Amino acid sequence: MYQKYGDILAISVNDWMAAGLSYNQFNHDSKDSQLKIVCRGINGNTLIDVKSIRRPDRRAAIEAKFGRIDEEEKKQSFMDVVIDDQAREFFRAYTYTDGTGKTLHLPEDTQAQYVNEASILNMFRRVYQRQVTARAANGRRKTKKDFFAECVMQAKALNADHPGHLPSNSRSMERKYDEYHKKGYESLVTGLYGKTNSAKLTEEAKYWLIARFATPIEKLTIQQLFVEYNNEVEKREDWKRVESEQTIYAFLNRPEIKPLWYGMRYGELKSKEKYTRQQKTLLPTRRDSIWYGDGTKLNYYYRNDKGEIATCNVYEVMDVYSEVLLGYHISDSEDFEAQYFAYRMAMQKAGRRPNEIRYDNQGGHKKLASGDFFGKLAHLNIPTAPYNGKSKTIESAFGRFQAQFLHRDWYFTGQNITTKRNESRENYEFIMANKNNLPTLDEIKKRYAQRREEWNNAEHFDTGIPRIRMYEESVNNATTKVGVLEMIDMFGVIDPVPNTYTASGITKTVKKRDYRWEVLTSDGMPDFDFLRENVDRKFHVGYDLNDMSIVALYTKDAKGYRFMTYAQKYIEIHRAKDEQTEFDHQFIKATELANKRLRVNMVDSIEDIMEQHGMHPAQHGLNMPKPKGVNLAREDVGRMTKRVSQLMTSDVEDRY
Numbered sequence: 340m341y342q343k344y345g346d347i348l349a350i351s352v353n354d355w356m357a358a359g360l361s362y363n364q365f366n367h368d369s370k371d372s373q374l375k376i377v378c379r380g381i382n383g384n385t386l387i388d389v390k391s392i393r394r395p396d397r398r399a400a401i402e403a404k405f406g407r408i409d410e411e412e413k414k415q416s417f418m419d420v421v422i423d424d425q426a427r428e429f430f431r432a433y434t435y436t437d438g439t440g441k442t443l444h445l446p447e448d449t450q451a452q453y454v455n456e457a458s459i460l461n462m463f464r465r466v467y468q469r470q471v472t473a474r475a476a477n478g479r480r481k482t483k484k485d486f487f488a489e490c491v492m493q494a495k496a497l498n499a500d501h502p503g504h505l506p507s508n509s510r511s512m513e514r515k516y517d518e519y520h521k522k523g524y525e526s527l528v529t530g531l532y533g534k535t536n537s538a539k540l541t542e543e544a545k546y547w548l549i550a551r552f553a554t555p556i557e558k559l560t561i562q563q564l565f566v567e568y569n570n571e572v573e574k575r576e577d578w579k580r581v582e583s584e585q586t587i588y589a590f591l592n593r594p595e596i597k598p599l600w601y602g603m604r605y606g607e608l609k610s611k612e613k614y615t616r617q618q619k620t621l622l623p624t625r626r627d628s629i630w631y632g633d634g635t636k637l638n639y640y641y642r643n644d645k646g647e648i649a650t651c652n653v654y655e656v657m658d659v660y661s662e663v664l665l666g667y668h669i670s671d672s673e674d675f676e677a678q679y680f681a682y683r684m685a686m687q688k689a690g691r692r693p694n695e696i697r698y699d700n701q702g703g704h705k706k707l708a709s710g711d712f713f714g715k716l717a718h719l720n721i722p723t724a725p726y727n728g729k730s731k732t733i734e735s736a737f738g739r740f741q742a743q744f745l746h747r748d749w750y751f752t753g754q755n756i757t758t759k760r761n762e763s764r765e766n767y768e769f770i771m772a773n774k775n776n777l778p779t780l781d782e783i784k785k786r787y788a789q790r791r792e793e794w795n796n797a798e799h800f801d802t803g804i805p806r807i808r809m810y811e812e813s814v815n816n817a818t819t820k821v822g823v824l825e826m827i828d829m830f831g832v833i834d835p836v837p838n839t840y841t842a843s844g845i846t847k848t849v850k851k852r853d854y855r856w857e858v859l860t861s862d863g864m865p866d867f868d869f870l871r872e873n874v875d876r877k878f879h880v881g882y883d884l885n886d887m888s889i890v891a892l893y894t895k896d897a898k899g900y901r902f903m904t905y906a907q908k909y910i911e912i913h914r915a916k917d918e919q920t921e922f923d924h925q926f927i928k929a930t931e932l933a934n935k936r937l938r939v940n941m942v943d944s945i946e947d948i949m950e951q952h953g954m955h956p957a958q959h960g961l962n963m964p965k966p967k968g969v970n971l972a973r974e975d976v977g978r979m980t981k982r983v984s985q986l987m988t989s990d991v992e993d994r995y
Contacts, residue, residue: 420455561587626809627689630657630658633699634652634678651670659733666686683829687826824905842874891906939969
């Protein structure tokens with residue numbers, strides 16, 4: 340049977356097969372882009388947009404089983420009536436003056452009639468707006484005449500459950516609809532009960548009412564304001580008394596008046612949410628298009644070193660497309676260090692630079708932003724609007740993470756204080772009874788890591804596919820890979836003080852610890868060519884404190900730092916013969932041979948230069964001294980280097 344998925348008329352795969360169509364036909368049409376899947380489900384509950392069914396034979400089978408699609412659309416185009424509570428309040432407070440001058444309230448059945456009429460007209464407006472949107476999206480046209488003709492039919496059908504006296508022809512219905520949405524509830528009151536005359540209010544009186552109702556100094560209800568206003572009339576020559584509270588209520592609730600006092604009475608953020616236009620955006624369709632970063636309370640109690648109950652904070656970085664939690668850091672506060680390590684973990688897991696990062700620009704974010712940290716991480720970095728939770732998808736995802744996973748543990752703190760569901764609250768009595776059994780900080784860190792993995796491996800709410808699978812199988816060609824140099828650039832430090840490269844490599848002391856590196860060839864051997872050309876050259880070392888096994892070497896000129904090459908941990912061997920391994924023996928022989936070859940090459944080079952310029956000793960009847968202790972064939976170096984390279988391949992993982 341037909342069903343609604345949001346504004347879309349749909350059938351399930353089970354319904355498809357109930358209409359005599361096969362599952363193979365469903366597979367064929369969906370793969371051939373002839374069907375639009377609006378919601379993935381299991382056991383035949385996947386939903387198909389009926390408007391996407393193009394093949395006439397499929398459409399005929401569906402309509403033969405469940406009825407014409409266009410008739411079903413017309414029947415389901417109207418929504419359920421939602422009783423308007425504000426209308427009920429308005430008509431309950433409404434008063435009028437009878438022929439004797441007596442002030443009366445509306446009869447109860449008349450109040451109910453007007454409330455029903457207002458509720459139905461509200462529903463008509465929602466339907467009309469939805470149809471306008473559908474028409475704009477799909478290019479389908481439906482005239483106002485057709486719409487109000489349907490409204491007349493719907494009003495008649497609804498009359499049994501929601502009795503009222505709405506017009507019985509389309510032109511009258513259109514006039515009633517327009518009048519109601521221009522003038523509000525008062526337009527529904529017939530002349531039998533009179534009309535509230537707000538014209539009695541002078542311009543000065545109107546502004547006084549707005550100011551008095553808005554001020555937080557001493558808040559008044561409409562009833563209290565009615566009394567105070569009439570008392571004020573006694574002091575003002577040109578003001579006129581009003582006979583009904585409804586006069587003041589109707590004036591203050593006019594659409595053009597209400598925004599003036601709403602923010603002061605209920606809070607500017609409430610006013611912002613009610614009156615400012617909300618953007619409706621489509622979420623990314625690929626991984627790493629947008630990452631969100633945000634800090635929040637880690638919703639676990641733990642026992643600190645003093646045996647006291649404590650909580651802490653967590654900073655999370657999430658991929659918006661898949662909702663995979665990429666990186667995090669647990670700390671006492673949301674500071675720049677927490678954000679630094681969370682983004683670093685995210686970058687390591689992703690292996691790619693995101694196209695866009697969004698963050699709230701509070702706390703430690705400002706310190707990172709001032710150093711262009713986010714500019715190095717992503718092509719775009721955008722702080723979200725403050726006090727605008729709707730703009731941060733991560734808050735919604737984290738709320739579900741708390742409710743679905745973290746709440747399983749008995750030391751769960753509950754979600755935020757505004758939560759209304761008991762399931763989202765802590766069991767404080769049980770926690771206090773077991774405060775001596777609370778986990779330590781290290782234990783909650785392990786449990787939190789476990790819950791994150793469960794979240795990442797759970798199905799995405801929209802696709803039904805595990806989040807981590809969505810992320811890993813997605814391809815985003817707009818992003819770039821992140822290598823060692825990029826990690827150093829984003830998360831590392833380039834020392835402004837240069838160090839000298841020597842025959843023993845390049846050394847540096849970082850946080851009172853000495854490090855030594857050297858440049859290696861692609862087969863993992865010391866690069867003797869680099870050594871010959873760069874001894875005594877000064878380099879600035881770029882390093883990442885989380886991985887000191889490899890660093891970047893830079894030179895510096897007037898235009899800034901220039902990357903030259905990578906240097907890796909200096910290869911060390913055992914000095915004692917009885918501790919030397921096969922690798923040590925072979926490495927010693929290979930480097931001795933390479934050093935000899937280096938010496939020979941340097942002598943050969945200078946002899947060639949001197950000979951070209953007539954300055955070689957032999958050209959002047961003198962002898963050229965030969966390098967001492969050097970007697971090798973050129974092929975010896977290559978053969979020994981290959982042997983060491985083979986040993987390094989099998990042994991280096993154990994050594995480093």
